[in-house]
Amino acid sequence: MSITRRGFMQSVGAATAVGLIGAPHLALGASKKVVVVGGGTGGATAAKYIRMADPSIEVTLIEANEHYYTCYLSNEVLSDERSIDSIKFGYSGLQGHGVKVVHDTVSEIDAAGMVVKTKSGKSYGYDKCIVSPGISLNYGAIDGYSHEAAESIPHAWKAGPQTSLLRKQLHEMKDGGTFVIVAPPNPFRCPPGPYERASQVAMFMKAHKPNSKVLILDPKPAFSKKGLFEQAWKKFYGYGTDNSMITWKGTPSGSDDNVVSAVDVASKTVTTGFDDVKADVLNIIPPQMAGKVAIDSGLANDKGWCPVKLKTFESTLHKNIHVIGDSSVATGMPKSGYAANSQAKVTASAVIAMLNGQEPGIPSYVNTCYSIAGHNHGFSVAAVYKLAEDESKIVSVAGGLTPMDASEEQLRREVEFAYSWFNNVTNDAFG
Amino acid sequence: MAYNIFTKAVLATGLTFAVSSAFAADVPVQSGASDGMLANTCAGCHGTNGNSTGPSAPTIAGYNPEYFKFSMAAFASGEFPSTIMGRIAKGYTEDEIAQMADFYAKQKFIPAKQEFDAAQAKKADKLHDKYCEKCHEDGGASPEDESGFLAGQWAPYLRMQLADYYAGSREPSKKMKKKMEELHEKAGDAGVEALVNYYASKQ
Numbered sequence: 186m187s188i189t190r191r192g193f194m195q196s197v198g199a200a201t202a203v204g205l206i207g208a209p210h211l212a213l214g215a216s217k218k219v220v221v222v223g224g225g226t227g228g229a230t231a232a233k234y235i236r237m238a239d240p241s242i243e244v245t246l247i248e249a250n251e252h253y254y255t256c257y258l259s260n261e262v263l264s265d266e267r268s269i270d271s272i273k274f275g276y277s278g279l280q281g282h283g284v285k286v287v288h289d290t291v292s293e294i295d296a297a298g299m300v301v302k303t304k305s306g307k308s309y310g311y312d313k314c315i316v317s318p319g320i321s322l323n324y325g326a327i328d329g330y331s332h333e334a335a336e337s338i339p340h341a342w343k344a345g346p347q348t349s350l351l352r353k354q355l356h357e358m359k360d361g362g363t364f365v366i367v368a369p370p371n372p373f374r375c376p377p378g379p380y381e382r383a384s385q386v387a388m389f390m391k392a393h394k395p396n397s398k399v400l401i402l403d404p405k406p407a408f409s410k411k412g413l414f415e416q417a418w419k420k421f422y423g424y425g426t427d428n429s430m431i432t433w434k435g436t437p438s439g440s441d442d443n444v445v446s447a448v449d450v451a452s453k454t455v456t457t458g459f460d461d462v463k464a465d466v467l468n469i470i471p472p473q474m475a476g477k478v479a480i481d482s483g484l485a486n487d488k489g490w491c492p493v494k495l496k497t498f499e500s501t502l503h504k505n506i507h508v509i510g511d512s513s514v515a516t517g518m519p520k521s522g523y524a525a526n527s528q529a530k531v532t533a534s535a536v537i538a539m540l541n542g543q544e545p546g547i548p549s550y551v552n553t554c555y556s557i558a559g560h561n562h563g564f565s566v567a568a569v570y571k572l573a574e575d576e577s578k579i580v581s582v583a584g585g586l587t588p589m590d591a592s593e594e595q596l597r598r599e600v601e602f603a604y605s606w607f608n609n610v611t612n613d614a615f616g
Numbered sequence: 617m618a619y620n621i622f623t624k625a626v627l628a629t630g631l632t633f634a635v636s637s638a639f640a641a642d643v644p645v646q647s648g649a650s651d652g653m654l655a656n657t658c659a660g661c662h663g664t665n666g667n668s669t670g671p672s673a674p675t676i677a678g679y680n681p682e683y684f685k686f687s688m689a690a691f692a693s694g695e696f697p698s699t700i701m702g703r704i705a706k707g708y709t710e711d712e713i714a715q716m717a718d719f720y721a722k723q724k725f726i727p728a729k730q731e732f733d734a735a736q737a738k739k740a741d742k743l744h745d746k747y748c749e750k751c752h753e754d755g756g757a758s759p760e761d762e763s764g765f766l767a768g769q770w771a772p773y774l775r776m777q778l779a780d781y782y783a784g785s786r787e788p789s790k791k792m793k794k795k796m797e798e799l800h801e802k803a804g805d806a807g808v809e810a811l812v813n814y815y816a817s818k819q
């Protein structure tokens with residue numbers, strides 16, 4: 186990779202000033218190379234959209250696993266509303282778009298050398314690197330919790346075997362048991378996720394273990410879609426009564442009442458600022474940070490997340506590396522699958538423009554997040570975003586929540602549309 | 617253009633774009649995104665290039681641009697009932713919606729691969745011709761019609777729209793209303809359901 190070649194490409198792009206689609210392929214020199222690190226929602230979408238818009242670009246996607254399990258709708262696997270296979274996706278679709286898919290673990294992205302290195306010892310040079318490694322779990326924040334402890338006390342915040350393990354524990358739990366969810370502090374992947382999980386677990390208990398309870402220990406004073414969740418919990422699970430199936434214990438700011446600081450793995454007991462709580466099934470969702478590879482490659486700030494330019498998602502710390510999805514600090518957008526999908530398209534377009542020596546276009550972003558809180562009872566948050574003029578944040582220009590007075594029919598339809606969203610977003614990323 | 621009811625509907629209801637003024641942004645934002653940039657944000661729910669993999673979210677590829685603009689405005693104003701589009705449509709200016717309308721008009725509509733009852737579909741052939749073909753030409757497959765596609769659209773989505781028309785929460789144009797009433801008098805709920813199967817059979 187020589188400066189001269191890049192300089193040459195820039196001048197070609199600038200001189201012909203062609204549109205993104207239908208840009209004439211460079212007749213001289215090797216084709217431009219993009220390496221995508223992480224084939225989850227963000228990475229898969231970016232790889233596909235680059236190939237769809239500019240097939241002259243060589244895209245290599247490096248993903249640790251042969252199959253991707255979506256976190257979205259994985260809460261329905263716990264309650265047997267769907268199977269684990271229904272959230273499993275492979276990479277043949279991307280191969281169909283001409284993406285070179287490599288199954289390997291990236292050990293380092295060398296920004297200076299513009300090369301991605303893998304555990305198996307291979308190196309992949311790039312002109313542009315797109316990094317979408319999701320999250321890493323900060324086990325250290327909870328005394329006694331660890332990667333090994335997660336084999337018996339699952340987080341299930343990365344879907345797959347962890348989801349199946351938590352499902353098994355729920356199904357084997359005695360009737361009358363307590364399922365404790367330790368919710369994470371902000372910012373974390375999928376803000377409504379822990380509360381949707383509580384709903385799905387309660388839905389299962391209501392049908393199969395009616396004397397059981399869900400207890401959420403939360404280090405936060407409030408949570409996403411709280412009004413809508415509580416309304417559903419009242420409707421289905423006796424929330425607010427003495428016999429409620431779901432109890433939420435929040436923590437006022439400045440206090441540590443329900444902040445879990447330690448766990449005794451053998452007895453499934455957690456220590457909060459207030460109490461010791463023993464669980465029959467314990468689900469600890471620990472504090473989170475950017476994917477390990479992003480941190481190891483010097484892409485994260487001191488809080489563990491990756492700062493980026495919001496117009497192109499190019500790292501502010503290293504040139505020619507773009508960080509998207511949960512790992513990035515996309516100021517103004519939540520960490521969600523839809524957000525990762527949307528950011529991937531903004532980034533694909535920016536990367537193509539930059540490789541062709543053009544100015545990246547004005548971005549447009551969307552996020553939606555559906556939650557299914559009971560049978561035929563779904564709701565959503567949606568937002569349309571634009572970039573602030575000074576590029577300091579991504580600003581919601583429209584959107585909002587399902588109204589509190591939505592009809593039964595609307596709530597039913599939102600479940601149907603949640604399933605359609607799942608089919609479309611997974612097909613948009615992997616199909 | 618098969619039937620110019622759309623323009624009349626606009627005039628009749630005084631429906632206009634309230635959209636550009638609906639921005640709630642607290643700071644100045646950048647506008648001027650390209651048509652593809654705007655349209656690709658919809659794909660997570662409507663499918664890549666607007667071809668939905670279903671089962672309920674509608675395909676919007678190949679849509680008549682006039683109807684596209686009309687329905688986005690109707691969502692934003694609340695004229696069309698919606699679960700979520702009302703919240704989303706308010707996020708775009710009239711120009712942006714026009715750009716997306718042109719983008720989607722250029723995409724190929726792929727009829728939904730879905731199950732249907734062949735006997736019912738056959739039965740409804742005549743019903744369609746009699747009550748609906750005048751405006752929904754070619755068995756509901758014509759992009760010239762200033763309405764969505766009926767042929768090849770996802771059946772659960774069509775069922776919802778028909779339920780909303782009959783419940784009065786989505787107001788059809790006067791002439792369509794008349795035909796829908798005639799259909800219902802003649803063939804009842806079963807006739808409406810047969811029609812849904814007829815449209816689903818067009819693959």
Ligand SMILES: Cc1cc2nc3c(=O)[nH]c(=O)nc-3n(C[C@H](O)[C@H](O)[C@H](O)COP(=O)(O)OP(=O)(O)OC[C@H]3O[C@@H](n4cnc5c(N)ncnc54)[C@H](O)[C@@H]3O)c2cc1C
Nearest residue numbers: 223225226227249256257291318319375510511521522523
């Ligand atoms: C229970 C739950 C429910 C959720 N529900 C929703 C929902 O309803 N809607 C919604 O929009 N979002 C939802 N989310 C959030 C959504 O799953 C994430 O925000 C989304 O997956 C983020 O995409 P990403 O590309 O950043 O990361 P991921 O999708 O996690 O992808 C990261 C990929 O990178 C790979 N990887 C990591 N490191 C390396 C390495 N070193 N080498 C090679 N490969 C590597 C991983 O194997 C993985 O495949 C939910 C999350 C949870 C936990």
